[in-house]
């Protein structure tokens with residue numbers, strides 16, 4: 001079977017790295033990189049570090065609004081799909097690249113398989129939520145991270161086949177976290193000690209594109225009572241520089257600004273932090289796996305299981321709520337919510353069984 005994998009941004013490189021190896025053991029994979037994330041530290045470093053084979057096609061479509069980016073991706077993907085003639089188009093997560101890949105595949109009459117199907121924050125103002133819903137309804141095979149995701153899909157009456165395979169990001173995290181736990185060099189680089197600092201990431205449009213929200217985000221980070229390592233996503237870095245708010249962070253002794261980090265370095269900080277403050281989807285899940293309490297800088301999350309089990313708290317940008325969350329003790333129990341680290345194998349088995 002010929003599988004066209006359409007990917008374009010950081011979390012998708014992590015997820016595709018998990019699936020690519022078992023997939024290539026039995027099928028032919030063609031990787032199309034849309035170019036949504038093009039900086040080396042958001043893209044090339046993940047291919048190198050996680051052993052993801054180099055893309056066969058690079059579409060170089062970045063920048064612009066969600067609509068214009070998705071439209072250009074669709075127009076560029078159409079002839080690529082016609083030339084490759086895949087048996088399946090495989091997409092991951094919830095970005096413009098996911099939507100364009102799924103729609104271009106479905107419109108070409110090629111079955112689409114969606115990894116991380118059925119996740120819902122139930123907040124349609126998030127561009128990612130709109131993408132998730134649309135992609136799931138265009139897909140023939142819906143590969144879910146959890147039972148809750150499968151329930152969401154059944155409730156929505158999707159027409160594709162639903163399979164709970166577990167979460168492929170967990171496969172990668174379970175492989176890398178023991179190695180990360182044993183390292184501490186990166187902690188010295190940022191002058192922080194195990195259990196005594198917070199790791200923070202923020203790049204959602206809702207937090208960084210709107211100047212008053214960005215300012216609230218900065219105030220929240222300035223109010224954290226422990227050292228904060230803050231690897232800046234390029235979008236956030238740019239917004240902070242344009243607004244001048246970056247100087248407030250640079251002047252704060254407890255804030256350690258960093259460039260976007262490689263996966264192993266980032267995971268090392270995640271495993272050793274007292275808490276993670278984030279608006280990322282993937283990081284919420286990885287924090288749960290690492291046993292690091294998560295404070296989510298959003299009003300909603302699609303990773304609802306982490307909330308129910310007490311490892312994650314939604315604080316949006318409320319400083320008092322963030323401080324209260326930091327004071328909370330971590331729960332004693334941590335169940336395997338998103339599979340056992342073998343989701344990629346199951347995803348490939350499902351592809352072979354249902355679409356092969």
Ligand code: UDP
Pocket residue numbers: 010011014201231259260261262263264266267279280281282283286
């Ligand atoms: N990540 C990384 N370096 C960083 C920040 C994040 O390697 O400086 C990894 C993180 O471990 C996770 C993924 O990037 O696997 C999450 O990406 P992002 O937050 O961009 O995407 P989201 O999950 O929010 O869609």
